[in-house]
Amino acid sequence: MKITINGSPTETQAETLAAILEELGYGDAKVATAVNEDFVSAARRGQVALSPGDRVEIVTPRQGG
Secondary structure, X not given: OEEEXXXXXXXXXXXXXXXXXXXXXXXXXXXXXXXXXXXXXXXXXXXXXXXXXXXXXXXXXXXXX
């Protein structure tokens, strides 16, 4: 299915947000996620199903000041 990840069109077979994170190599990394502009906590990622056309945002923490 085709979804958009951080603004880039992406083809995936992943059915959940947790699965796409694994597919992209994030594994257990500390990241913030949203699907269609709705925040998704780490605890809910395995329960959030992806559909064609979904917009996924993955944000990694940065240190700075």
